[in-house]
Every structure is written in structure tokens, then in C-alpha cells.
Amino acid sequence: MPKKRGFLDRITQHEKLAIRINTDKIPAFPADIQAILSGPHKEPHYFIELMVEGEDNQMIDLRNYKVASSQLLFVLPNQLHWSGRQKQGSKFFNIVFDENCLSLLPQTYRFLLNPLNNSLITVDQQPLKRLSSLLISMSSLLEDEHAGTEILLAYLNAFLTECNTLYFSGHRIEVKSNKLEKYYEFQQYIENNLTHPGEIHSIAEKLAVSTNFLYQIVKQYSGHSPKEFLINRIMLEAQRKLYHEHPSIKTLxxxxxxxxPDYFSRLFKKTVGKSITQFISELKDL
Structure with missing residues (x-):
């Protein structure tokens, strides 16, 4: 099995899989791990919180999220994450797993690319019961670190399939449509070619669509033009690097x-709303 990254290898509940489920009934992590989780950190894995009853506050990529009863929040690898503190008496589940777990599952889950730019999902009562039941079953299995891998992965597949369906619930007719498919391809292309994506018309050609069609679908699903989408994604990456790597402006x-670098600095200020110097100064106060 590939080496587990970050601290998940220390808190995993399974001998072969990097996976852990935390609930309001499971004891807290070791002090050093809790210190990492309670402060700003870069997630090396997937994190999903299901709030059954209660309230929590989380921050993802410098944006605050209030997680209320019957809501689900997910954090993706490489996102900046501040773990909140659940309101006393809250009933919740947190599940953490790595890329290797996904590679062992029979399908892909497009919600994990967050194509609709929505990290917080409201869950109706019936799917909430199903998700809770699946997490309870997985948690029970993980009480034994030698638990059957195939059974655990089957539960994880069912859980992620349900999450995927909920994520696209308002777009059911469009999930298999050419528009959403091409938006998904555009998003993947940007992720794979972030530093040298090329001109928008070149990207459209690679995706076998017209520039106008690409503009329409990106605007529809993200609220931004393709160029704005690209710039926003690059500037998000810039903010992550500034937090974790502390590069010079020229190097960044x-x-x-x-x-x-001067053009980059001006674009950063225009997009983020503050200069790089101001952004770095504010990071020190986090």
C-alpha cells in the first residue's frame, strides 16, 4: 500500500486503509494531533463532516462555513482547513480517508471535485438516516483494525455514492448532460494545467467545444467567465503557497x-482584494 501522508497514518483505525471516523462519542485525538486540527492546516486527505444535530463552525480556504443540523460539509486535499468546535451536545460524524481508499473503489465521485463550488450540502431526513447508518456501520467495523477491507470499502462506496447524489440533487436532469460533462472536463483541465493552461480559445479547442459554448457553461455553473475562473483558481493556489511555503513574490x-512579478502582484490585489504584503500580514494573526 502507498505510504499514508500527513498525520492520518497515526490516527487511522484500520491496519491496511488510511481511514478514520470520529463521532461525538469517540475520545479526542492525541494532544499534538488535536493542535494541528484546531489550527489552520493543509488537508492531505478528504474530510467529511455530517452534522446530525447541533452546530459547528469550519473554515475552508479562508471562507467561513456554519454547519447546522442535517448538513454535510466536505474538505478536499490541499485545501486550507480550520477545524471548528462543535456546539456542546452536538451529534455528528467526521470521516477522514485518503486517495488510496478512493483508488480501491469501483467508481469516481464527481462531487469530490466540487464542480458546483458548494462545499456545504443540506440533507433531508431520509438520506440523513441512511448516511448516519452507513457511518455507524463503518465505525463499528473500525473498532477492529483487522476488519474486512472489502466490507469496509463497500460501505464507503455506498456512503460516497449517497453524497454524490445529494450534491447534484438540484441538477439531476443535467448530471449526464453535455454541459455538466464539459464543465467537469474544463475543471479537470485547469487542475492538471494550472501553471500553463494556455489561452481560453485553446482550452476550448482541447475540449472540442466552441469558445462561446465554454463561456456559457462555465458562467452557468461557476458564476464566472472561464478567464475569471482560471484567475481565481490561480490566486487561490497563490494564497495556499503563501501560507505554507512563504515564497518571495518573484518566486511565487x-x-x-x-x-x-509586478503584473502578478497587481492581479493578486485586484482578485483577492488586498496586496500580497497585506495578505501575509493578516496570515500572521490567524
Missing amino acids: AYDLGFSD
Whole structure:
């Protein structure tokens, strides 16, 4: 099995899989792990919280999320994550797993790319019961670190399939449509070619669509033009690097595909709403 990254290898509940389920009834993590989780950190794995009853506050990529009863929040690898504190008496589940777990499952789950830019999902009572039941079953299995891998993965597949259906519930007619498919492909292309994506018309050609069609679908699903989407994604990556790697402005600009650091700095301020210097200063106060 590939080496588990980050601290998940220390808190996993299974001998072969990097996976853990935490609930309001499971004791807290070791102090050093809890310190990492309670402060800003870069998630090396997938994190999903299901709030059955109660309230929690989380922050993802510098954006605050209030997780209320019957809501589900997910955090993706490489996102900046601040774990909140659940309101006393809250009933919840947290599940953490890595890319290797996904590779062992029979399908892909497109919600994990967050194509609709929505990390918080409201869950009706019936799916809430199903999700809770699946997590209870997995948690029970994980009481034995030698639990059957196939059974555990079957439960995980059912859980993620339910999450995927809920994520796209308002877009059921469009899930298999050409529009959403092409938006998904566009999003994947940007992720794979972030530092050298090329011009928008070139991206459209690679996706076998017209520039106008690409504009329409990206605007429909993200609320931004393709160029704005790309710039926002690059600037998000810039913010992550500034937090974790502390590069110089020149190095950061070059790493992200910009040949002119001054232009990069101006674009950062225009997009983020503050200069790089101001952003770094504010990070120190987190």
C-alpha cells in the first residue's frame, strides 16, 4: 500500500486503509494531533463532516462555513482547513480517508471535485438516516483494525455514492448532460494545467467545444467567465503557497506561470482584494 501522508497514518483505525471516523462519542485525538486540527492546516486527505444535530463552525480556504443540523460539509486535499468546535451536545460524524481508499473503489465521485463550488450540502431526513447508518456501520467495523477491507470499502462506496447524489440533487436532469460533462472536463483541465493552461480559445479547442459554448457553461455553473475562473483558481493556489511555503513574490509569480512579478502582484490585489504584503500580514494573526 502507498505510504499514508500527513498525520492520518497515526490516527487511522484500520491496519491496511488510511481511514478514520470520529463521532461525538469517540475520545479526542492525541494532544499534538488535536493542535494541528484546531489550527489552520493543509488537508492531505478528504474530510467529511455530517452534522446530525447541533452546530459547528469550519473554515475552508479562508471562507467561513456554519454547519447546522442535517448538513454535510466536505474538505478536499490541499485545501486550507480550520477545524471548528462543535456546539456542546452536538451529534455528528467526521470521516477522514485518503486517495488510496478512493483508488480501491469501483467508481469516481464527481462531487469530490466540487464542480458546483458548494462545499456545504443540506440533507433531508431520509438520506440523513441512511448516511448516519452507513457511518455507524463503518465505525463499528473500525473498532477492529483487522476488519474486512472489502466490507469496509463497500460501505464507503455506498456512503460516497449517497453524497454524490445529494450534491447534484438540484441538477439531476443535467448530471449526464453535455454541459455538466464539459464543465467537469474544463475543471479537470485547469487542475492538471494550472501553471500553463494556455489561452481560453485553446482550452476550448482541447475540449472540442466552441469558445462561446465554454463561456456559457462555465458562467452557468461557476458564476464566472472561464478567464475569471482560471484567475481565481490561480490566486487561490497563490494564497495556499503563501501560507505554507512563504515564497518571495518573484518566486511565487514564476512558480504560477507568470513572467512579470509586478503584473502578478497587481492581479493578486485586484482578485483577492488586498496586496500580497497585506495578505501575509493578516496570515500572521490567524
